[in-house]
Amino acid sequence: MRFVVCLLIAAASAAPPAPSPHLAVPPSPPGEKRVTCGGSYGWFSENSWGNRACPPPQWEPAWELNRSTVMWTPWGPEQARGGGILGYDDPKNASRWGWVTYDWSLASGIWQNEHPHNNEAVLAEQCKRVKAQGSGTRCMVYRNNELALQWQESSRAAMTAENGDKGWFLKFKAQAACDAAAPCNIAANHNIRNQSAPLVPCDKTAPNAAPNCCMCCNFTRVYNEPVGGPWPPSPGSNGSRFGDNALNDGQFFWDFRNADAQDYWAKEVCLAGTADESVDGMFTDDPPGYGAEHPAVQSAVQLDGDEIAALQLGTQQAWTKALALLTQAKKYFPQAYRTTPPFAYNTTAAGVASCTSWMRAQCALPANESTQTYGTNAPSNMTVASFLVSRGPWSYLSAPGGLIPAGDWSDPNFRLFRLDTGRPTGDCTEATAGVFSRAWSGGRAAVDCTTATATLDFNMLKPSDCGDE
Secondary structure, X not given: XXXXXXXXXXXXXXXXXXXXXXXXXXXXXXXXXXXXXOOOOOHHHOOOOOOOOOOOOOOOOOOOHHHOEEEOOOOOHHHXXXXXXXXXXXXXXXXXXXXEEOOOOOOHHHHXXXXXXXXXXXXXXXXXXXXXXXXXXEEEEEEEOOEEEOOOHHHHHHOXXXXXXXXXXXXXXXXXXXXXXXXXXHHHHHHHHOOOOOOOOOOOOOOOOOOOOOOEEEOOOEEEOOOOOOOOOOOOOOOOOXXXXXXXXXXXXXXXOOHHHHHHHHHHHHHHHHOOOOOOEEEEEOOOOOOOOOOOHHHHHOOOHHHHHHHHHHHHHHHHHHHHHHHHOOOEXXXXXXXXXXXXXXXXXXXHHXXXXXXXXXXXXXXXXXXXXXXXXXXXXXXXXXXXXXXXXXXXXXXXXXXOOOOOOOOHHHHHOOEOOOOEOOOOEEEEOOEEEEEXXXXXXXXXXXOOEEEEEEOEOOHHHHOOO
């Protein structure tokens, strides 16, 4: 008995275990490949609406219609206007909408002429210009969930031989494959000229005028797919987006099996990038991580099935850690939003049933699960009315890309996003089967699934209300 007592005393007096030096991984469904919340955006071939909802952002909800619109600008709205990708976007374009996202390619004529490149600072400056409009527009900037990009300052700071040796980045499986890769300037030129070319065995002796190897080897076998080409680009060229300094335009692949790499990405690439109050969050491109858009990598790093599964899990953990940090800081990720299921309506029996089922499901969605974007590739009274009737406090309505630069009040599609809705004064109601409505301080919206018609009983905002005098 005394022996047992001694053991108990020793256990009671032992020092508590040291806390983990790493960020905690938020809880996730046990035993599932997909552990992140929000939209799929490529995860395991899922649809973009069926996953569990993420915790909502901690900012104030936007209810007015023109402040509830999201404009996805994955390649920069200035390119959509046909004006190239060289300068800052006119902030007036963004200020017409509730939420915009700027891609890395924005203002490349500015950041590519700075050495080392300062893409992150340029993106933050764009958001400052948007915020200066005073419209309250949410402004998101670009980061990548698969790649460490040397033209972005936070990634470049991590792309060192020391971190390569620590296992932060994927490596060539064998030294022979590293030795067979092209010089980085040749590989960089390949990735500008041949982005869609079929994969062929590397020939590092190929001339610069006709490169055929997309990869090079850095440090201790770190795998790199650099991009580079002549600068400034020749008139009409679509193949030279980067400065002629390949090593400043490298693309390493994060190895998020390493918890230190996860934490760095969450804290330094994402959270620190929102320290400027003008930046509301990050568009995290390539969220599935390994294998997204870069088919050559597997031939070089040769991960087996268990290694790929571990890397996919680590990538999701890095993203989930970052989302927790950003949400706490009142910032957010667009990829934390799910889309709504496809909305179909017509006067056939199947169309009425589909519309009615969709509206009932959307109207019943709890407020804290309303982080959804409603799609409007073809704006109509029906799509806008279905949003106004069923939306929750965190929902946004997607606006077609062609409307952002126009500001054309004579365009009926543009005017659909300029209804003076005010705020809701009640919930979605279904007075008779298949007929849904909701009262707003500015009027009333209704969806009649039985006739496939919509009612938008609102006045129109005036151009002066939106800074479009």
